Amino acid sequence: MPEVIKPRNFVCIRTMTYESAEEAKVLRSIWGRGDLQNTVFAILDPYGRPIVNGQRSPQRIFRDSADMASYMDQVAAHYRSYGDPTWLPVVDTVRLGLNVAACDSRPLVIVVAPTKPKETAFKPD
Amino acid sequence: MPTPDFEYCFQLPLCPQPIAIKPTNAANEAGIGWIPTWKQGIAEANRTKKPILLVSAAPQCGGVPGEW
Numbered sequence: 379m380p381e382v383i384k385p386r387n388f389v390c391i392r393t394m395t396y397e398s399a400e401e402a403k404v405l406r407s408i409w410g411r412g413d414l415q416n417t418v419f420a421i422l423d424p425y426g427r428p429i430v431n432g433q434r435s436p437q438r439i440f441r442d443s444a445d446m447a448s449y450m451d452q453v454a455a456h457y458r459s460y461g462d463p464t465w466l467p468v469v470d471t472v473r474l475g476l477n478v479a480a481c482d483s484r485p486l487v488i489v490v491a492p493t494k495p496k497e498t499a500f501k502p503d
Numbered sequence: 504m505p506t507p508d509f510e511y512c513f514q515l516p517l518c519p520q521p522i523a524i525k526p527t528n529a530a531n532e533a534g535i536g537w538i539p540t541w542k543q544g545i546a547e548a549n550r551t552k553k554p555i556l557l558v559s560a561a562p563q564c565g566g567v568p569g570e571w
Binding site for chain 2: 387388389390391392393398400401404405408416417418419420421422423424425426429450453454456457458459460461462463467468469470474478482
């Protein structure tokens, strides 16, 4: 039985693509050594500074899911965090949005508008 | 086939085994709310002062393109 991890104590970022030059630049700085690998895992503080440096996977650091969950609990306890997301995450392209929604079995909202919508437009009621 | 009630942190064929993550309580039963871009994620982390769990994976292995 996998150990339980409390995702609400963390901001969980899963960059969807290596096709974005902007995202690749960020991942490269988090990876920190040589060519960017095709998988990256890291635990960072609220300002993006590494707590667990970029690795290929959690298995490179943690013995098992229980070990990872325990460590994440310790990390979360150090921060006086608050609040939950007040907006829906925005994806720049329909193609990526469809991929992610299909993989995660999540509903998808596609907005067709003359200007790029802002995140504040997607606050859930 | 029943839908599993957990999400994988990431999952790729021919890559390290995924770690299954299960939400802790009823409020989390919908799963993990992944934020899809760094820009949105770091803004949310700055706002809530929550640490960040970051994962990413490319749709290719060893230079061989694949599919999501």
